[in-house]
Amino acid sequence: MxxxxxxxxxxxxxxxxxHGFENMVCVRCRDGFSMQDQMVNSSGEVWHSDCFVCxxxxxxxxxxxxxxxxxxxxxxxxxxVLFSPCCGKCNEFIVGRVIKAMNASWHPACFCCELCNKxxxxxxxxxxxxxxxxxxxxxxxxAAGHGRYVCHKCHAMIDDGQHIxxxxxxxxxxxxxxxxxxxxxxxxxxxVNGELYCLRCHDTMGIPICGACHxxxxxxxxxxxxxxxxxxxxxxxxxxxPFLGHRHYERKGLAYCEQHFHKxxxxxxxRCGDPCCxxxxxxxxxxxxxxxxxxxFCDKKLDQKTKFYEFDMxxxxxxxxxxFPTELKKRISESLKDRDVENQRRSMSPxxx
Amino acid sequence: xxxxxxxxxxxxxxxxxxxxxxxxxxSHMIEAETITRLTLSHNKLTALPANIADLISLTSLxxxxxxxxxxPSSISSLPKLKILNIGMxxxxxxxxxxxxxPVLEILDxxxxxxxxxxxxxxxxxxxxxxxxxxxDNDFEMLPGDVENLENLQVLVLRENDLLTLPRELGKxxxxxxxxxxxxxxxxIPPELGNLELIGSKLVLRLEHNPFIPRLQEQFDANGAAxxxxxxxTDDYRYFFGRQEPSSTPVPPKRNKEKKVSRKGIQQA
Numbered sequence: 001m002x003x004x005x006x007x008x009x010x011x012x013x014x015x016x017x018x019h020g021f022e023n024m025v026c027v028r029c030r031d032g033f034s035m036q037d038q039m040v041n042s043s044g045e046v047w048h049s050d051c052f053v054c055x056x057x058x059x060x061x062x063x064x065x066x067x068x069x070x071x072x073x074x075x076x077x078x079x080x081v082l083f084s085p086c087c088g089k090c091n092e093f094i095v096g097r098v099i100k101a102m103n104a105s106w107h108p109a110c111f112c113c114e115l116c117n118k119x120x121x122x123x124x125x126x127x128x129x130x131x132x133x134x135x136x137x138x139x140x141x142x143a144a145g146h147g148r149y150v151c152h153k154c155h156a157m158i159d160d161g162q163h164i165x166x167x168x169x170x171x172x173x174x175x176x177x178x179x180x181x182x183x184x185x186x187x188x189x190x191x192v193n194g195e196l197y198c199l200r201c202h203d204t205m206g207i208p209i210c211g212a213c214h215x216x217x218x219x220x221x222x223x224x225x226x227x228x229x230x231x232x233x234x235x236x237x238x239x240x241x242p243f244l245g246h247r248h249y250e251r252k253g254l255a256y257c258e259q260h261f262h263k264x265x266x267x268x269x270x271r272c273g274d275p276c277c278x279x280x281x282x283x284x285x286x287x288x289x290x291x292x293x294x295x296x297f298c299d300k301k302l303d304q305k306t307k308f309y310e311f312d313m314x315x316x317x318x319x320x321x322x323x324f325p326t327e328l329k330k331r332i333s334e335s336l337k338d339r340d341v342e343n344q345r346r347s348m349s350p351x352x353x
Numbered sequence: 354x355x356x357x358x359x360x361x362x363x364x365x366x367x368x369x370x371x372x373x374x375x376x377x378x379x380s381h382m383i384e385a386e387t388i389t390r391l392t393l394s395h396n397k398l399t400a401l402p403a404n405i406a407d408l409i410s411l412t413s414l415x416x417x418x419x420x421x422x423x424x425p426s427s428i429s430s431l432p433k434l435k436i437l438n439i440g441m442x443x444x445x446x447x448x449x450x451x452x453x454x455p456v457l458e459i460l461d462x463x464x465x466x467x468x469x470x471x472x473x474x475x476x477x478x479x480x481x482x483x484x485x486x487x488x489d490n491d492f493e494m495l496p497g498d499v500e501n502l503e504n505l506q507v508l509v510l511r512e513n514d515l516l517t518l519p520r521e522l523g524k525x526x527x528x529x530x531x532x533x534x535x536x537x538x539x540x541i542p543p544e545l546g547n548l549e550l551i552g553s554k555l556v557l558r559l560e561h562n563p564f565i566p567r568l569q570e571q572f573d574a575n576g577a578a579x580x581x582x583x584x585x586t587d588d589y590r591y592f593f594g595r596q597e598p599s600s601t602p603v604p605p606k607r608n609k610e611k612k613v614s615r616k617g618i619q620q621a
Contacts, residue, residue, distance in 0.1 A: 273435065273458055273483065285530070285554045296438065296461070297417040298369045298394040312463065312488050312509045313530060313556055323395060323418065327611040328464070328489070331512070335534070338560060342576065 026051050054078055101125065102132050113137050130155045151175070164189055166196055190216055224248070225255060236260055284313045295320055364388055364410070370395040376402050386410060394418055394438075403427045417441050417461070420617075429453045440464050440486065443614050445471060452476040463509070464489040466614050469496060477501045488512055488532065489612070497521040511535055511558065514606045520544040530556040537604045538562040543593050546585035551578045563604045567592070 025032055028051035033039055038049035053060050056078035067079035074082065084093040088104030089111070099106040099121050108121035113134035126138040129150060133141060149163040149170035150156070156172075163170040164187055173185040178198040190202040197205070207216045211227030212234070222229040235242045238260035249261035262268055262275030269276045271292035281288040281304075294301050295308065295317035302308050302315055309316040311324075311332065324332070364387050368379055373396040380402075383391070390413040398419040406427035408414075411434055418441040426448035428437075435456055440463035447467070452475035460482060468491040477498035485502065488511035495510065500521035505528055512535035522528075523544030531550055539562075550557040557577040564572060564580075567589070571579035583589055609615060 270484075271436065271459070285556055297415070297440070299367065299390070299392040299413070299415050300369075312486055312511060312532060313507070314461075314486075320394070320417070325611075325613040327613075331535075335560065342560070 028052075056082065097121075102127070115141070129157050162187055164191075164196070166191055167194060192216075192218070225250060225253060238264075284310055284315060286313070365390040365392075367392040368396070369393070372397060374398065376400075376405070383408070389413070389433075391415070401425055401428065406430045409433070412436065414438070424448050424451070426450050432456070435459065437461065441614070443617070447471055447473055447476065449473050450475060452478045454479055454481075456481050458482060459484045461486040462490065463487070464612070464614055466491055466612075468492050468514075469494055472496070480504060483507065484530075485509070489614075491609075495519055495522070500524040503527070506530065508532070512607070516603065518542055518545065523547040529554060532556070532558045533562070534558040535561040535607070537606070539565050539604075540568065540593060540596065541580070541584050543584050543590040546581060551581055557581065 023032075024046050026048045027045045028047055031048070033046070033048070040047040040049050040052040042052070049060075052073075054066070054075035055072035056074055059075060061073070061075050065076055066073040067076060068074075069079065069083055080093040080095070084095065085098050085100075085105035086092070087094050087107045087110050088102070089106060092107070094105055094107055097108050099108055099111045101111060101120075106121075109119060111120050111125075111132070112118060113120055113125070114131040115133055115137040118134050120132060120134060123134060125132040126135060127133075128138050128141050148160060149158040151158050151163070151172045152169035153171055153175045158170060158172055162172070164173045164176070164185065165171075166176065173187050173189055176185045176189070176196050177183065178185060178189070178201055179195040180197055180201040183198050185196055185198055188199040189196050190199065190207075191197075192202065192205065192207060202216065203209075207218075208221050208228035209215065210217050210230045210233050211225070212229060215230075217228055217230050220231050222231055222234045224234060231244065232242050234248075234255065236248070236257035237254040238256060241257060243255070243257065247258060249256045249258065249265075251261065251265055256264065259275050267276050267280065267287050268274065269280075269289040269292050270286040271288060271294070274289070276287055276289045279290050281290060281293040283293070290303075291301075293303070293315065296311075296314035297316060297320040300317050300319075302317065307318060309318065309321040311321070321329075363384070366379070366383055366388055367390075369392060373379060373393060376398060379391075379393065385407045387410055388408055389410050391408065391411060392413075392415040394415050394417040396419050398416065398421055400421060401416075401424060403425040404427075405425060409432055411431055413436040414431070414434060415436070415438045417438050421439060421442040421444060424439070424444070424447065428448070429451050430453070432455055434454060436459045437454075437457060438459075438461040440461045442465055444462065444465040444467055451473045457479050458481055460479070461484075463486045467487065477496065478501055480501070481504060482502050483504055484507035485505060486507075486509045488509045490513050492510065492513040492515055494515065494517055497519040498521075499505075499508075499519060502525060505525050507530040508522075508525070508528060509530070509532040511532040515533065515536035515538055518533065518538065518541060520542040521544075522531075523542065523546070525548065528548050529550065531548065541559075549555065559572060559577050559580055568580055568583065571583045575582075584593075
């Protein structure tokens with residue numbers, strides 16, 4: 001492509017030679033030569049010396065140096081302007097060896113590692129986030145950039161915590177503008193239905209905010225305790241396990257799992273002390289697990305249909321009651337009678353202040 | 354093989370009303386390390402062996418209606434025992450260190466011959482105790498140490514010989530059942546007014562006490578709720594503070610000769 005400079009032969013036509021050139025014509029203007037004409041001979045072709053000029057600027061070649069390309073001759077300057085690659089670093093023309101890399105051309109001396117300035121022409125290079133780096137610097141950058149996001153648009157590393165997520169990829173926020181108010185976005189922006197909004201606009205759009213993490217809820221929304229929650233952020237206020245759709249209990253503005261609610265607010269089985277799950281017996285001002293409701297004296301299981309007696313507010317099966325000493329049964333029946341009489345009397349007379 | 358398996362699964366043992374007189378009659382049927390419940394109600398045991406403490410998984414022991422006069426002190430070391438019923442026996446004393454049960458929640462000592470003199474010094478240090486049944490015993494007073502039973506929800510002192518109650522009872526804020534009927538109480542310390550005992554799921558039994566007139570009037574008119582609201586008044590607080598303990602005659606004890614727990618017991 002580049003033919004390089006060559007020293008053309010310059011001949012002054014003198015009398016001795018003139019005879020032989022009578023039939024010659026100038027390559028450029030196709031005229032013949034008179035005896036006075038100065039003649040240029042180059043590679044077996046001849047020109048008037050006025051015609052032997054740069055095909056671009058029509059000036060004689062400085063120092064007689066020309067460059068030939070596709071049959072035309074150019075002075076050095078115009079040849080470079082028209083055909084030479086430009087160095088991606090110093091913007092000068094490149095003569096001689098050209099390094100083509102990173103979608104640009106480079107002087108071998110100009111193509112250097114962006115971090116340590118080492119020449120890369122002979123040692124090779126590695127692409128790293130849009131930069132050409134030597135092997136060593138690339139390794140170092142890779143180690144330093146481990147765990148950081150690379151912007152999906154500009155391919156540069158994003159400083160810790162300075163990325164935004166958009167359609168599943170990470171970006172510098174400044175590549176985007178708010179869909180609504182056109183302000184350049186910061187990390188405090190939100191994606192809603194595939195569009196990005198600044199926080200201000202987002203907050204006026206009525207998107208539920210999680211009561212725990214204060215971030216918008218884009219998937220399933222749990223409404224409880226007068227707030228909205230991410231499914232995984234709606235947790236028992238004691239054990240902090242998410243309910244994940246399981247039953248929860250509310251009391252005094254807090255939510256509890258079954259176990260901790262019962263632990264704090266009753267419905268603990270009087271016998272085993274654990275929260276009663278599922279069906280319970282309510283009797284004698286107490287709560288029992290179904291499996292724990294039994295005669296206090298012989299541990300015989302009782303169910304809804306079994307008749308039982310009350311003794312010190314403990315369930316008592318008929319057999320055990322019958323086996324109470326006579327004197328005790330007498331006292332019990334007397335006190336029951338008294339209680340009945342008292343209740344009757346009190347319910348009949350108007351309640352005094 | 355299936356037999357072995359079945360044996361492994363038997364963790365609850367019940368021998369009710371079998372005329373058992375010695376614990377050794379059942380001990381061979383018990384897998385000491387795995388048994389969780391042992392019910393020997395309505396038998397004729399007079400004592401328990403010290404190795405009862407080997408039943409390390411036992412959570413419930415029911416000895417209602419036997420003839421036990423004394424307990425081994427090792428019983429308090431049962432590491433998982435939550436429910437102990439030794440009611441309707443012939444206990445006159447509890448062993449030293451009886452209060453050292455680590456996890457006991459329900460203790461039933463109803464219908465024995467126990468009094469404040471029967472209790473070892475650490476009796477009221479059972480922090481896990483939820484229910485204490487001392488009905489049908491011989492208590493004339495209750496030590497103020499009772500305030501240490503900070504988890505107590507149920508306290509039954511029915512039909513003892515109590516003349517007074519300790520003001521420290523007012524510190525048992527978890528109490529939801531108090532049975533003090535059938536005693537010799539003339540007054541109730543105003544501090545007990547701290548206790549929330551009137552309402553649903555709450556029990557307060559006061560009847561059959563020789564109350565002073567102002568309490569009896571309240572009881573006759575409005576029952577336990579009337580008494581409780583009265584002891585909360587400044588008027589009563591003032592009145593209570595000015596009473597000389599000896600100013601009222603001591604009412605007689607109830608006749609307990611017919612109590613079956615007395616039979617065969619030497620009365621002091």
